[in-house]
Amino acid sequence: MSNVVIVGAQWGDEGKGKVVDLYSEWADAVVRYQGGNNAGHTLVVEGKKTVLHLIPSGVLHQGKTCVIGNGVVVDPKVLLVELDALKAQGRDLLAEGTLAISESAHVILPYHCTLDAARENFKGERKIGTTGRGIGPAYTDKVGRDGLRMAEFIRPACFRKHLEESLSFKNDILTKVLGEKPVDVEAVFDEYCAYAERIRPAVLNCGVLLDEQRKAGKKILFEGAQGTLLDVDHGTYPYVTSSSTVSGGAAIGAGVGPVFLDKVIGISKAYTTRVGEGPFPTELFDDVGKGIAERGAEFGATTGRPRRCGWLDALVLKHAVRVNSLTGLAVTKLDVLSGMNEVRIATAYDTPEGRVHEVPAARDVLAEAKPVYETMEGWGDARDARHFSELPAAARRFVDRIEELTGIPVVLLSVGPGREETIVRENPFS
Ligand code: GDP
Ligand code: IMO
Ligand code: MG
Numbered sequence: 001m002s003n004v005v006i007v008g009a010q011w012g013d014e015g016k017g018k019v020v021d022l023y024s025e026w027a028d029a030v031v032r033y034q035g036g037n038n039a040g041h042t043l044v045v046e047g048k049k050t051v052l053h054l055i056p057s058g059v060l061h062q063g064k065t066c067v068i069g070n071g072v073v074v075d076p077k078v079l080l081v082e083l084d085a086l087k088a089q090g091r092d093l094l095a096e097g098t099l100a101i102s103e104s105a106h107v108i109l110p111y112h113c114t115l116d117a118a119r120e121n122f123k124g125e126r127k128i129g130t131t132g133r134g135i136g137p138a139y140t141d142k143v144g145r146d147g148l149r150m151a152e153f154i155r156p157a158c159f160r161k162h163l164e165e166s167l168s169f170k171n172d173i174l175t176k177v178l179g180e181k182p183v184d185v186e187a188v189f190d191e192y193c194a195y196a197e198r199i200r201p202a203v204l205n206c207g208v209l210l211d212e213q214r215k216a217g218k219k220i221l222f223e224g225a226q227g228t229l230l231d232v233d234h235g236t237y238p239y240v241t242s243s244s245t246v247s248g249g250a251a252i253g254a255g256v257g258p259v260f261l262d263k264v265i266g267i268s269k270a271y272t273t274r275v276g277e278g279p280f281p282t283e284l285f286d287d288v289g290k291g292i293a294e295r296g297a298e299f300g301a302t303t304g305r306p307r308r309c310g311w312l313d314a315l316v317l318k319h320a321v322r323v324n325s326l327t328g329l330a331v332t333k334l335d336v337l338s339g340m341n342e343v344r345i346a347t348a349y350d351t352p353e354g355r356v357h358e359v360p361a362a363r364d365v366l367a368e369a370k371p372v373y374e375t376m377e378g379w380g381d382a383r384d385a386r387h388f389s390e391l392p393a394a395a396r397r398f399v400d401r402i403e404e405l406t407g408i409p410v411v412l413l414s415v416g417p418g419r420e421e422t423i424v425r426e427n428p429f430s
Helices: 016-024 076-088 111-128 135-143 156-177 185-201 206-215 248-254 285-296 314-324 361-368 391-406
Strands: 003-008 029-032 041-045 046-051 065-066 099-102 220-223 263-269 272-274 306-309 328-332 340-352 353-356 370-377 408-415 422-424
Touching: 003 016, 003 314, 003 361, 016 041, 016 220, 016 263, 016 328, 016 408, 016 422, 029 111, 029 206, 029 422, 046 065, 065 206, 099 185, 099 206, 111 135, 111 156, 156 185, 206 220, 206 248, 285 306, 314 391, 340 361, 340 391, 370 391, 391 408
Parallel strands: 003 220, 003 263, 029 065, 029 220, 065 099, 263 328, 328 408
Antiparallel strands: 041 046, 272 306, 340 353, 340 370, 408 422
């Protein structure tokens, strides 16, 4: 097996960054394939915390090729801030030549962020609760065939032409519909040309690069952002992000065919969190939820917003198994449930249309869904366990039950944020 996809099995922030960092040891290249800097992936190595928004989470291992695929929307300003922060720590990816940015990836420009905020304002109570990073408007431009790709961005004449054409329309929308200030072509051009100049050497055809790596027998790790329930097709629409977060998105967003992908590992917390608006059936509003939020330090890695917390949801996980073809599950934050008398897992919902065992598509039905729970015994401290057998018996039963409910093996358990606070039960590349 040479190629592995990591996807979030819930609503994001499952601990994908930590797992990708761990698995990167066995990989030659790590590829982001969708989303943008709405993602916040946290790595804790030797007690030091690093949060990555665009650069693949394999970067803390020397010599891995870091690829930003065509399916990603790239804010060049944010990318350069991230690259400069890594450079200050002694890793100059541009000089090393270990970063590749797809020439077909779309560019986020400042007016995408303005439009993101203005649309949310306009929606008022119906807002999505976006990260405000311009993700939706950038993908809207891509699908609406009015986007700017890296290949044109790094060619000043093409970049200027795009800005003039696109802004002649967008400035009307901004000023006449949304009551915002118009965007000045020259100001954006001057600022962003300087960014384009810096990243130009890294912009290339990443599909060709990955194909060459495959032919050379290299191992490739695909790093999903967000989570299955935030997928534009398979998530809790319209409270989703604007990309295909599921495993199929890895093929499209990296420029490889679907048979290129050998294994798909879903990442799930031992409970559930969500940041932003939208239905969340197992959400807890009581002290139990507050306790999980506190122990789990549940604040967004990108926006700092508090994450909503609730019990594990087997309907969500089964949905993720099916739409991603998950071959294994990594369960994180098992330590956060330590010290509770009992823990719960939702196995069905009661809805106005009756009892259901699949996540309903209709937003109003999902919003009304009341979870039906299975209750299990809680456990004591799990943080020191490094082998499955070292976990408290009740925690092992919880993991076994997750395997029964999802029908797939739990291949990794995480008992703390640190790289070493992990129980690896299987190497997905072997
Ligand atoms: P991602 O977006 O999926 O990469 O996840 P985030 O980094 O946004 O959020 C996960 C948070 O949980 C980060 O702060 C991690 O450091 C932390 N984390 C990951 N695994 C564990 C774990 O097993 N236990 C605890 N306590 N924290 C964890
Ligand atoms: P990682 O990769 C959690 C959520 C936002 C909002 C919705 C749409 O760290 O798991 P967007 O800015 O994408 O248009 O917002 O999606 N969202 C995330 N939630 N983790 C993420 O990324 C997220 N990226 C976007 O909160 O509800
Ligand atoms: Mg995150």
